[in-house]
Amino acid sequence: MINIAKPQLSEEEVRAVTDVLLSGKLAQGEKVAEFEKAFAAFTGARHAVAVGNGTQALHAALLASGVQTSDDVITTPFSFISSATTIVHCGGRPVFTDIDPRTFNINVNAIEELITPRTKAIMPVHLFGLPADLDELRKICDENGLALIQDSCQAHGASINGKPIATYGDVSTFSFYPTKNMTTGEGGAVVTDDDAIAEHVRLLRHQGQKSRYEYAHVGYNYRMTEMAAAIGTLQLRKLPEWNNKRINNAKFFDEALAGNDKITTPLVPEGYGHVYHQYTIRVQNRDEVGKQMAENGVGTGIYYPRGLHQLGPLAGYCDRSMPNTEKAANEVLSLPVHPALTDEELATVVEVTKKAVE
Ligand SMILES: *Cc1c(COP(=O)(O)O)cnc(C)c1O
Numbered sequence: 001m002i003n004i005a006k007p008q009l010s011e012e013e014v015r016a017v018t019d020v021l022l023s024g025k026l027a028q029g030e031k032v033a034e035f036e037k038a039f040a041a042f043t044g045a046r047h048a049v050a051v052g053n054g055t056q057a058l059h060a061a062l063l064a065s066g067v068q069t070s071d072d073v074i075t076t077p078f079s080f081i082s083s084a085t086t087i088v089h090c091g092g093r094p095v096f097t098d099i100d101p102r103t104f105n106i107n108v109n110a111i112e113e114l115i116t117p118r119t120k121a122i123m124p125v126h127l128f129g130l131p132a133d134l135d136e137l138r139k140i141c142d143e144n145g146l147a148l149i150q151d152s153c154q155a156h157g158a159s160i161n162g163k164p165i166a167t168y169g170d171v172s173t174f175s176f177y178p179t180k181n182m183t184t185g186e187g188g189a190v191v192t193d194d195d196a197i198a199e200h201v202r203l204l205r206h207q208g209q210k211s212r213y214e215y216a217h218v219g220y221n222y223r224m225t226e227m228a229a230a231i232g233t234l235q236l237r238k239l240p241e242w243n244n245k246r247i248n249n250a251k252f253f254d255e256a257l258a259g260n261d262k263i264t265t266p267l268v269p270e271g272y273g274h275v276y277h278q279y280t281i282r283v284q285n286r287d288e289v290g291k292q293m294a295e296n297g298v299g300t301g302i303y304y305p306r307g308l309h310q311l312g313p314l315a316g317y318c319d320r321s322m323p324n325t326e327k328a329a330n331e332v333l334s335l336p337v338h339p340a341l342t343d344e345e346l347a348t349v350v351e352v353t354k355k356a357v358e
Helices: 011-023 030-043 056-064 082-089 134-144 193-207 225-255 284-293 313-317 324-330 343-357
Strands: 047-051 072-075 094-095 119-123 148-153 173-176 188-192 209-211 279-282 332-335
Touching: 011 173, 011 225, 030 047, 030 188, 030 225, 047 056, 047 193, 047 225, 056 148, 056 173, 056 193, 072 082, 072 313, 082 313, 094 313, 094 343, 173 225, 173 284, 188 332, 225 343, 279 343, 284 332, 284 343, 313 332, 324 332
Parallel strands: 072 094, 072 119, 119 148, 148 173
Antiparallel strands: 047 188, 173 188, 279 332
């Protein structure tokens, strides 16, 4: 079976975790500080604050950006659930706007009409590793005094015209879940150039504690472990090579599937640095195609089978339909694109995909 994801872990990570365990220092300490420094450098931002997972990163980033009760955050309905539930955790309200069907990302032309005095921030999601239109989003946020909170949980290393996404501000969040482009087991990071946001997130991560038993906020335990950070530092060194392999795999699929009128391959706007967390095509009879591919040894993924506005706990936040999202949710199929695929496996994925859509 060719799986949709395969975490890349070697003896190196095993040794690093063993060393941490034997050191007896397991909770946030030197290894976390070392990982944060390296991750900040990689993203091009001044600060990276490591936390326990991507959902915690989003929650802390929203709080540190000032999102609170009765605030609106404009976001995409085509994402993982915690992009929106973390807005609700702050007491805020996710305001969904439909996607651009070509990129699967938030349609920047439909945002301004939704801005009201309640609007506090815009949260784009760089879905599948393709940046949202950050030039336009930055402009809208600046013109309207809104925070730009990026869900970059699928986009480690993505860029626009060579400019890393995190440098568009105000704050960017990452996940290191096992299926992401790099992993720490569970893990996350908040990345920003803003000293005040970074400090606020650091406090929130550790019970709001400013100095021993002096508290500045109602905080959380959102700390990363030393084991996770030790894995992260090693993974980060290998990430550029892995991303290149994903990009080359995607290029292979683009060429091999081109001209097949039953398959729509991913569109990448000129200058956009897609890092292919997922290689997602559109097909008709998607469920049948996926089932047949599994029978022929190729695992696929459906990200996502429903829009966030169609999910029970979030449906109350949206009374409009989102036709582009709903159509995409019925048609998307992600193919294995991870860096461990061999040339032979890549050829098999193409062959099995073409056969399944016939
Ligand atoms: C993975 C992911 C998250 C959540 O990250 P966790 O580490 O699983 O909490 C949030 N948003 C998006 C878009 C993701 O892909």
